[in-house]
Amino acid sequence: xxxxxxxxxxxxxxxxxxxxxxxxxxxxxxxxxxxxxxxxxxxxxxxxxxxxxxxxxxxxxxxxxxxxxxxxxxxxxxxxxxxxxxxxxxxxxxxxxxxxxxxxxxxxxxx
Amino acid sequence: xxxxxxxxxxxxxxxxxxxxxxxxxxxxxxxxxxxxxxxxxxxxxxxxxxxxxxxxxxxxxxxxxxxxxxxxxxxxxxxxxxxxxxxxxxxxxxxxxxxxxxxxxxxxxxxxxxxxxxxx
Numbered sequence: 001x002x003x004x005x006x007x008x009x010x011x012x013x014x015x016x017x018x019x020x021x022x023x024x025x026x027x028x029x030x031x032x033x034x035x036x037x038x039x040x041x042x043x044x045x046x047x048x049x050x051x052x053x054x055x056x057x058x059x060x061x062x063x064x065x066x067x068x069x070x071x072x073x074x075x076x077x078x079x080x081x082x083x084x085x086x087x088x089x090x091x092x093x094x095x096x097x098x099x100x101x102x103x104x105x106x107x108x109x110x111x
Numbered sequence: 112x113x114x115x116x117x118x119x120x121x122x123x124x125x126x127x128x129x130x131x132x133x134x135x136x137x138x139x140x141x142x143x144x145x146x147x148x149x150x151x152x153x154x155x156x157x158x159x160x161x162x163x164x165x166x167x168x169x170x171x172x173x174x175x176x177x178x179x180x181x182x183x184x185x186x187x188x189x190x191x192x193x194x195x196x197x198x199x200x201x202x203x204x205x206x207x208x209x210x211x212x213x214x215x216x217x218x219x220x221x222x223x224x225x226x227x228x229x230x231x
Contacts, residue, residue, distance in 0.1 A: 004153070031218075042115070042202060042222035043154070088153050092218075098144070098167055099220065101153030 004091055004102035011108045018076040020105045022089035025070060029091040032065060033099065034074045037086045046074070046087075084109045113137065115223035117203050123229045129191040132226045136184070136205030142166075143180055144220060145188050146202040154202055160186065161208075193230045200225040 035043040090099040146154035162183040180186040
């Protein structure tokens with residue numbers, strides 16, 4: 001079955017790196033995504049990784065995938081106050097099919 | 112490029128009343144999704160359309176929820192009658208995905224701002 005889990009909360013100081021973790025149970029997950037949700041707004045896609053990749057870097061964002069442990073992480077370098085939001089990881093077995101989301105990690109960036 | 116549009120942004124109703132939400136996807140996007148996001152949780156897929164056909168409605172409570180996508184563009188989601196536990200944000204998303212197996216990258220889902228429903 002599909003189950004995606006995340007820690008609830010992360011507090012980080014401005015300028016430090018943030019690491020948000022996610023675990024999933026479905027070994028047939030093919031696509032894994034990170035979305036950002038700011039208050040009152042919809043979800044914004046930050047990045048995604050295919051299951052045949054171990055790492056993907058996109059500017060301040062680094063995604064690491066450990067397929068053996070079914071663990072996904074998002075590292076935000078030089079965290080800014082504008083990065084304060086809820087971050088969701090999501091998995092999809094088939095491209096374009098439904099996304100299964102984790103419960104979200106609320107990130108608070110302190111000045 | 113205009114994003115996914117939804118209306119209304121907020122709706123407050125009493126239980127047993129009916130309510131409808133509207134979604135206009137990004138122009139040219141073949142696939143449309145409705146998600147329910149209960150406070151403190153991640154979004155959960157209710158229904159997925161490919162053009163004007165239903166691909167997946169396995170998690171749609173069909174005794175009270177209905178959705179349609181006439182002409183394969185705009186979509187409406189209706190709840191009749193509403194229950195207290197329907198209080199949530201209803202998110203609409205769309206993706207280009209012209210057909211199953213389409214090139215990678217066409218499946219990226221773009222989300223609208225959502226409609227926040229409060230059932231009293």
